[in-house]
Amino acid sequence: MKQITTTMALAAMLLASTSLAHAEGELNIYNWGNYTSPEMIKKFEDQYKVKVTITDYDSNDTALAKVRQGGSGFDMVVPSQNYIPIWISEGLLLETDPGKMENFKNVATEWQNPDFDPGRKYTVPWAMGTVGTVVNTDVYKGDINTWGVIFDTPEELKGKVNVVPEMTDVIDAAVLYNGGTKCTGDLTILKKVRDTLVKAKPNWVAMEYGTIEKMGSGDFSASSDWNGSAFRQRLKNPAIKYGYPKEGFVNWSDNLAVLKDAKNVENAKIFQNFMMDPQNAGMNSGFHRYANGIAGSAEFMPADMKGAPEIDVPAEFASLGVPSQTCPPEVQELYTKIWTELQK
Amino acid sequence: MSEAAGTIEAEKSRDIRKRWLLSLPALLIILVAASGPLLIVLVYSFLTPGPYGDVQWLPSLEGWINVVLEKDIFDGTFSLADAHVSIFVRSVMLSLVTTVLTLLVGFPTAYFIATRPEKTRELWLLLITIPFWTNLLIRTFAILEVIRNEGLINGLLLKFGLIARPIQMLFTDGAILTGMVYVYLPLMVLPLYASMEKLDFRLVEAGYDLYATPFKVLRKIIIPLVKPGIIAGSILVFIPALGAYVTPSILGGGKNLMLGNLIELQFGQGRNWPLGSALSITLMLIVMVALLAYVRNAGSQGSRHG
Known part of the structure; x- marks a missing residue:
């Protein structure tokens, strides 16, 4: 009996989420495995009524090779900083100008103008x-x-x-x-x-x-x-x-960018801005256990991360x-x- | 007379044309779906690597030259590509040893099944194929759990006080071979069983009646009769073992590259797609040689019996 109830609840959730996707839109993120907080994604989905799909990759070269072939269907990607100049010079990223977004003021000073993306024209810090x-x-x-x-x-x-x-x-x-x-x-x-x-x-x-x-x-x-x-x-x-x-x-650092052939550009921009909110960045750090380059996010991280010698050099x-x-x-x-x- | 022959000829050629037309869809699929991707690989092997992966459309033989020759990065001299050759030799050796071991384990297994009463044979065969229902990765990780330092075997040995500290079994050549033999065993047992099932056991009895020792019966009667099964099983194990890299890298710890890893490296971190393509084709050529050897062997086998 209990199992039936659970199944029905799951089916209802599935129905709800699919109808939601049709109603308000989607966002397809291509990211490293085990690197995105499910709680934070849930929050984004609820707040903006967007259905988020995450696909994993295991190396920068895999991600680059797959997206370069075109028609990947992804909207966003999280390359490492040493690969970002390649992504930009190959014309794979969309210039979304995160430096002018509302939440950009939260980005820590040392991450506001990095060499790999001067003026933050393409990317938003994810983890470092x-x-x-x-x-x-x-x-x-x-x-x-x-x-x-x-x-x-x-x-x-x-x-x-x-x-x-x-x-x-x-x-x-x-x-x-x-x-x-x-x-x-x-x-x-x-x-x-x-x-x-x-x-x-x-x-x-x-x-x-x-x-x-x-x-x-x-x-x-x-x-x-x-x-x-x-x-x-x-x-x-x-x-x-x-x-x-x-x-x-x-x-090193990994940074969130929007692909040039993205289909859900508006949602992707909203997500870039969303990630520069200290509360959301802190939530994500609580999952992947890295620093995130957003000032003020520390207070939203789990207590065990404060002053951890692995995180604060x-x-x-x-x-x-x-x-x-x-x-x-x-x-x-x-x-x-x-x-x-x-x-x- | 000549007119009749002409009509027959015309009829024949019409028939042939019709057959070709009817098989055209199948031929197209084979051409496009099987040869197409291979052609891409072949073409890529003759191009220049792009700076960050991919290829540039400039013809070059570098990829192929690099398969066998290596320019020493420190003194600029050309020599045999020692690293590639070592990796090829290791992969071939590992596959050969795996084939021999699966044969040694699979032969008695298949013989055991073939000599059971007909009703229970199916059950035994089912038991052999059950591991096939499970994903290769999961089977490999299951072995890892058994042989690791805090795994089942070491745990039991420690508990009974037979050893003082865990024996390092994981990340050894023995671990790789155990995994490979376990994974490929069904591929050996099934063809062996298929030919043993057809074995006429009256011949074995006749051998014993004529005072042959069990070993002689095995060598002179059973093995020659099930030879096609042995060859088919060996080919079926050897070919996938040659390209295997999941099992060697999980159980062997990935310290030594296999052919599969070497090819993957060129398409990933190495960013040398032409070399990767050339290595892939080289691997295919090795497999083709093995298959040709099989076909010739099977052919002569048939004519001798015929």
């Missing part, structure tokens, strides 16, 4: 963070604020290190570890990078994305990782700490961050070759 190390400090007591944890693996961590297989992130980390600058084409540095990686690999156990679950379960004891992922691991096991490598680490490390940027194609080609050789 860093790439560093996570270490289970029950297993390893030494300094975790170094890429050495990954590239000169300490004895305790040998055979327990994972590396998240983001090619650019991994090679950049090794470049910084060898004293180079991000996207370097300097062959003497790159040779050292290759040697560092090839020498380190026998000490790694895996190269996988699923760190939240496997760090929590003890399959891995250390990994390269994103800070929000590190935060979720600490909630599972307090011994898991996030390290800011002293050799330097990459600061401690002052002593702040100067070590280098911005994520697009590497030129010829550097990308060198990176790919090193990457293939590493995994041969």
Whole structure:
């Protein structure tokens, strides 16, 4: 009986939502998986009577390849900052001028005029963070604020290190570890990078994305990782700490943009403005566990995120961050070759 | 006389024309749906990579050259593409070992089923095909849950005090092989069973009557008679195993690329679609060679028996 009631309730909800979609319009968002707060989407749907559909992608290259072929049917996309110049130069984004929108005043000063989108003509901040190390400090007591944890693996961590297989992130980390600058084409540095990686690999156990679950379960004891992922691991096991490598680490951000071939342009613009409201941005951060670049959103985030060392970069490390940027194609080609050789 | 022959000829050619016309829709579908996409891949393999993925319409042989030759990024010399060759060799070896292992496990299984009473055979076959109802990813993750450090096997061994700390089984070659054999076993058992079902067991009895040892019966009677099944099963396992990358990357930890991963890398982070296309066609050529070997083998098999 109870089940029947639930089924009927579900059917009613489905009916309600579809009729709603016909009545007021739709919005199709193409975003990274596990990255959009369902509560916040619900709020947007109720407030503007719009039916939102979210489709997942797992990498910038996948998103770019799919949208570039045309006819994707998506209205909005959330590329990383190093890809945004490509999206703009390929003519894939619509100039919606978020810099002139009502809620733009809430965007934190340092995110109001970024290099990748001067004057915020296309994009609105979605989330930002860093790439560093996570270490289970029950297993390893030494300094975790170094890429050495990954590239000169300490004895305790040998055979327990994972590396998240983001090619650019991994090679950049090794470049910084060898004293180079991000996207370097300097062959003497790159040779050292290759040697560092090839020498380190026998000490790694895996190269996988699923760190939240496997760090929590003890399959891995250390990994390269994103800070929000590190935060979720600490909630599972307090011994898991996030390290800011002293050799330097990459600061990244993902930003919400409207596609040039979007069918629901008005709803997409409303959503861009909606995301710059501190309450909504805070709600979203409570789900994906990253900072969001909207001033005043902190008070709408869950209490456990306040002052979290993974989210607020401690002052002593702040100067070590280098911005994520697009590497030129010829550097990308060198990176790919090193990457293939590493995994041969 | 000649007129009659001419009429027959005309009739024949009309008949042939009609057949071609009738099969035209099917031919079109094959041409457009099967060859079309392949042609795109072929054309792309001869183009220049775009700066951020995609291709530029400039003809180039770079993609194909890069499959086998590699320009050393540090000293600029050309050499055999060691990385690609290693990955090809690893994929082929893994597929071969998987094929042999599935054969070793599948042969007794199929023999067991074929020798059951006719009524229960269907039930056994059903049990073999049940895993097929489940998604490949889910089956692979199920194995992961069994062999991981905090998984079923290590948990039981620890509980009974047989080991002091978990044995590292996940992310090893053994884990990859276990997964591959489990996933591809039905593809080996079903064709093997199909030929064993037709096996005339009176021949086996005759062999025993003539004082052959069980091993001799297996070698001289059973294996030659079910050879088509063995070959079909091996091909069916070898081909998908060659392109497999979900199982190796989940159970092996993704530290070493398989052919499938290498191709994916070129279309994703590597941004070299022509090279990816050329690698895909190379993989297809390998599969084609394996199939040709099969067809020739099966052909000579038929003529010998005929």
